[in-house]
Amino acid sequence: MPSSAIQTLGDFLRSRRTRLDPASFGFAGRRRTAGLRREEVAQRANISATWYTWLEQGRGGAPSSEVLERLSTALMLTDAEREHLFILGLGRPRERRYRAVDGVSPRLQRVLDSFEASPAIVKTATWDVVAWNRAAAVVLTDYGALPPDRRNILRFLFGDPAIRAKQHDWESVARFVVGTFRADVARTGTASEVSGLVDDLCRASPDFERMWRENEILGHHEGESVKRLLHPTFGPIEMEYSLFAVDGRPDLGMIVYTPLDAEVMRRIREATV
Known part of the structure; x- marks a missing residue:
């Protein structure tokens, strides 16, 4: 995975993390910066806090699709953001998963x-x-x-x-x-x-x-x-x-x-x- 792509992935993860409201996830306490802490995202995604920090810093290597799915859920990404995360992390869109449909908008x-x-x-x-x-x-x-x-x-x-x-x-x-x-x-x-x-x-x-x-x-x-x-x-x-x-x-x-x-x-x- 090219270093530029790793850095872009880290920038995207950080931008999504800092927009989240800690109180809505049950995290209390005063904070110097906006959003969740890195260890809180890691906890929600069930991955190592150290490795997540490396991902944001552009030195964590290429994550697996399973890890990207967990991060997408932890960061509350939209479908479009989730797709973008997979393209940054794996160089391709995520695999499609069928969803039953009852009707249309x-x-x-x-x-x-x-x-x-x-x-x-x-x-x-x-x-x-x-x-x-x-x-x-x-x-x-x-x-x-x-x-x-x-x-x-x-x-x-x-x-x-x-x-x-x-x-x-x-x-x-x-x-x-x-x-x-x-x-x-x-x-x-x-x-x-x-x-x-x-x-x-x-x-x-x-x-x-x-x-x-x-x-x-x-x-x-x-x-x-x-x-x-x-x-x-x-x-x-x-x-x-x-x-x-x-x-x-x-x-x-x-x-x-x-x-x-x-x-x-x-x-x-x-x-x-």
Whole structure:
């Protein structure tokens, strides 16, 4: 680890330490300087006070990821600060840990709702749909009519005959979904979280089991970026789709589908009023 990086790490630790209020952690007594003492941070992180002092002084060497996690908790770092600490200490971001999601913020929901004629959804790392707009309910699936544990894209595609019938080329769509899903699982470290889903789908769908065993890996950019549906109300629909990251939530992705035909967009907008 370069000496400049070690020094930068020490400066960051010291700046976070001195902003904390000792009284809120139960540490009493008069102090000459603001914040916690070094030995108090070490105590909270369960590491040697001497070594922590060396870290702040830029001579403690490279800490392990476990130590960085403890320091992050001890210093009450935000997610962004924790990420920054790992980059300073290890030269890379921390490993992602999956967090179950019940919904999204009102601000993000307002973003979805602003797409009046474009179906938009937010999916988790395990491909559960946790938010959607009215256009998505009209064109894709009425997610609100389903229990939360059934709002999974793979369960729709491989287990719902109506969803399958709406796909212009179901085989190609299914292969792309399985390949990108497998890549997302590896990227986000959610293999254990999706194991039950994969087992269920393998038992229920020979098609999914066949495609899953093929071990194909695809990126979102490798598809055609056009979704074609045979919709029972609107007829054939072609929609470009784009995947967006959700600020501060790398485990979430927002997908927006934009109809290519102006008349279809008009009809969708009317149906969502």
